[in-house]
Structure formats: C-alpha cells, structure tokens
Amino acid sequence: MHIPDGFLSPTICALTYVISIGFLVWSWRKARATYSRALTPLLAVSSAFIFAAQMINFPIAYGTSGHLVGGTFLSILLGPYAAILSMTIVLLMQALFFADGGLFTFGANVFNMAIIGGLSFFLIKFLTSDLKREKWLFPAVFAVSWLSVVLGALACGLEIGFSPVFSEAGGIAVTVPAMLFWHVLIGLGEAAITTTLVSQLQRLQPNVLNGLKILKGKPSEGIL
Amino acid sequence: MKGYFKALILILLCLAVLIPFASEFPDGLEKVAETLGVKENEPSWTGLMPDYKLPIIGTPYISTLAAGVFGVFLVFCITFMLGMILDKSKGKKT
Numbered sequence: 001m002h003i004p005d006g007f008l009s010p011t012i013c014a015l016t017y018v019i020s021i022g023f024l025v026w027s028w029r030k031a032r033a034t035y036s037r038a039l040t041p042l043l044a045v046s047s048a049f050i051f052a053a054q055m056i057n058f059p060i061a062y063g064t065s066g067h068l069v070g071g072t073f074l075s076i077l078l079g080p081y082a083a084i085l086s087m088t089i090v091l092l093m094q095a096l097f098f099a100d101g102g103l104f105t106f107g108a109n110v111f112n113m114a115i116i117g118g119l120s121f122f123l124i125k126f127l128t129s130d131l132k133r134e135k136w137l138f139p140a141v142f143a144v145s146w147l148s149v150v151l152g153a154l155a156c157g158l159e160i161g162f163s164p165v166f167s168e169a170g171g172i173a174v175t176v177p178a179m180l181f182w183h184v185l186i187g188l189g190e191a192a193i194t195t196t197l198v199s200q201l202q203r204l205q206p207n208v209l210n211g212l213k214i215l216k217g218k219p220s221e222g223i224l
Numbered sequence: 225m226k227g228y229f230k231a232l233i234l235i236l237l238c239l240a241v242l243i244p245f246a247s248e249f250p251d252g253l254e255k256v257a258e259t260l261g262v263k264e265n266e267p268s269w270t271g272l273m274p275d276y277k278l279p280i281i282g283t284p285y286i287s288t289l290a291a292g293v294f295g296v297f298l299v300f301c302i303t304f305m306l307g308m309i310l311d312k313s314k315g316k317k318t
Contacts, residue, residue, distance in 0.1 A: 001251065001252060001253050002251075002253070003253065004264050004265075005265070005268060005269075006264065006265040007257070007262070007264075031310055032310045032313050032314050033314070034314075035307075035310040035311055035314050036311075037307075037311045039307065040304060040307030040308060040311065041225055041228040041304075041307075042228070043303050043304070043306065043307045044228075044299075044300045044301075044303045044304040044307060045228045045231050045232055045235070045300065047299050047300070047303040048232060048235060048296045048297075048299045048300040048303070049231075049235050050299075051295050051296055051299040052235050052236075052238070052239045052292060052295075052296050055239065055243070055246065055276055055288075055292055055295075056239075056242045056243070056245075056246045057246050057247040057248075057249070057251060058246075058247055059247040059249055063249050063250070063255075064249050064250060064251070064252060064255045065247035065248075065249035065250065065251055066251055066252055067251065082310070085306060085310075086303055086306070089299060089302050089303050089306060090299055093295060093298055093299050093302065094295075095271075096271060097271045097272050097273055097294075097295065097298065098271050098272075098273050098274065098275070098276050098291065098295065099269070099270045099271040099273075099274035099275065100271075100275075100276070102269075103268075103269055153252065156253060157256075160253075160256075160257075165262055166257075166260060166262060169260035169261060169262060170260070174260065175256060175260070178256040178259065178260070179252065179253065179256055182252035182255055182256065183252050186251075186252050205227075
C-alpha cells in the first residue's frame with residue numbers, strides 16, 4: 001500500500017502532509033506526557049519486527065500479494081501514540097533507504113498506515129471496554145486489524161483517485177472499489193497474523209502487551 | 225533486556241528463513257495501477273537499496289537478506305533513540 005512518487009497530485013501530497021503532521025504532533029505530545037522508560041526496548045524491537053514483517057509479502061489471489069502493515073499490532077503493544085510514531089519511523093526508513101513509498105507521498109503513506117493503524121486501537125478499546133465483553137478481545141483484534149487495512153486502502157483509493165494520473169483511468173469511481181477489493185482480502189492476512197501474534201504473546205509474554213493493560217484499565221507501565 | 229536481544233535474533237532468523245518464500249507478485253496498490261494502465265515512474269530518489277536489494281551483492285537471496293538485516297538494525301536504533309528522547313522530554317510542556 002506504499003504509494004510511490006508520481007501517483008499523487010501536489011495538492012493531495014500537501015494536504016496529506018498537513019493532516020499527518022498534525023496527527024504526529026498530537027501523538028508526540030500524548031506519548032511523551034506519560035512515557036515510561038521501560039517501554040523503550042519493546043518500542044525498538046517491535047518496530048524492527050514490523051520492518052522485517054513488511055518485507056515478507058504473502059500471495060493472496062489472482063497474482064497479487066500483500067504484507068502485514070502492523071499498525072493495530074503495534075498499538076496493542078505500545079499504545080496508540082507510540083505506535084503512530086513507531087510506524088512513521090518504519091515508513092520513513094523504507095522511503096529513505098529502500099525506495100518503498102515516495103518522499104512526496106510520505107504524508108499520505110503515514111496517514112494510510114501509521115495513523116489509521118494507530119487509531120484503530122480506540123475501536124478495540126471501544127469494543128472491549130465493558131468487562132463482560134472481555135471474551136470479545138480476539139474477535140475484536142481480528143475485526144479491527146482487518147478494518148485498519150481496509151480503511152487505509154479506502155484512503156489510498158481516494159488519494160490516488162483524486163490525482164490526475166488516475167483520474168484519466170476513471171478516478172475514484174474506479175480506484176476506490178479496486179483498492180477495496182484487494183485489501184478486503186489482504187486485510188484477512190493482516191487480521192490472521194495480528195490475532196495469532198497477540199494471542200501467542202498473551203500466552204507466552206503477557207507483560208509486553210502494554211496496550212492490553214490500557215484496554216483493561218489495569219495499572220500499567222505503558223502510556224495513557 | 226536480554227529477552228529483547230533474543231527477540232531481535234529471532235526476528236532476523238525468521239527473516240532469513242522466510243525471504244525465499246516471500247511473494248514476488250505485485251501488492252494491492254501496484255496491481256490496481258497495473259490494471260488501470262498507470263505506470264510507475266522512475267523515482268527521483270531511489271534510496272540505497274531499492275526493492276530491498278543491496279546492489280553490490282549479486283545473489284538475490286543474500287542481497288535481500290543484507291538489506292533486511294540493515295533495515296532491522298536501522299529501525300531498531302532509530303526507534304530506540306525515539307524512546308530515549310520521549311523519556312528525556314517527558315512532562316515538558318511546549
């Protein structure tokens with residue numbers, strides 16, 4: 001879902017940069033207000049993991065592939081604000097060193113993957129807020145990580161559809177359904193991987209799930 | 225801390241094992257662009273390792289693995305610094 005340079009018009013690039021920078025400033029302030037030093041090694045390892053996981057594309061159907069985005073997963077480990085910052089760094093390194101995602105389109109990529117991914121945390125929180133609904137945790141993780149990819153694809157479809165390169169091909173009426181079609185499927189991969197990772201971590205290393213501690217309202221060393 | 229280094233080693237091992245199985249198919253967005261006949265221009269900035277390949281290494285597997293190891297350490301270091309900066313500036317108001 002990394003948009004390369006040349007796909008988006010200057011207006012869309014500028015607009016998405018402004019929106020993303022706004023969210024990043026907000027995340028920065030929120031994250032540092034209550035940051036715990038103990039979170040740093042987990043922040044570094046989980047970000048490195050997401051970088052590695054994004055290199056491994058899995059085939060879905062009809063000669064198309066996808067890979068884990070990992071925004072929802074990071075938010076469960078780090079809380080939403082640090083997750084947004086972490087994912088932004090992964091995307092920045094990909095754009096700077098690996099030509100994966102453009103520099104002018106960086107704002108759009110941050111919005112589609114880092115911000116939507118990080119904010120998806122609040123939906124899990126909403127779905128599982130009631131203690132009686134704690135058993136909904138894994139279904140909620142599955143559904144929300146799927147949705148985070150689909151919403152990212154929707155945003156991406158709108159961004160490219162409103163840009164001249166794609167408006168000749170039919171604009172948003174074509175790009176949005178096409179992006180959604182593939183990412184409804186890719187999202188299932190995201191959901192399966194995220195749910196597996198979270199359930200295994202809960203079994204083996206529950207202490208790293210800082211986001212879950214926030215969800216369940218237990219005192220935590222995490223943020224929030 | 226020790227556990228986190230173990231996790232880092234585990235990540236690199238998984239990467240080494242999984243790289244040969246990674247799909248070469250276009251991803252969702254590339255597929256959409258392909259279907260609509262939109263061509264990706266030669267980027268103005270290609271980075272040091274375009275497509276996760278270290279250009280000086282000929283063998284594709286080793287080349288991608290080297291780029292992956294580099295990227296994993298790079299992201300690890302930068303986010304570790306992010307954590308330290310967040311910790312240092314904790315509670316400050318601006």
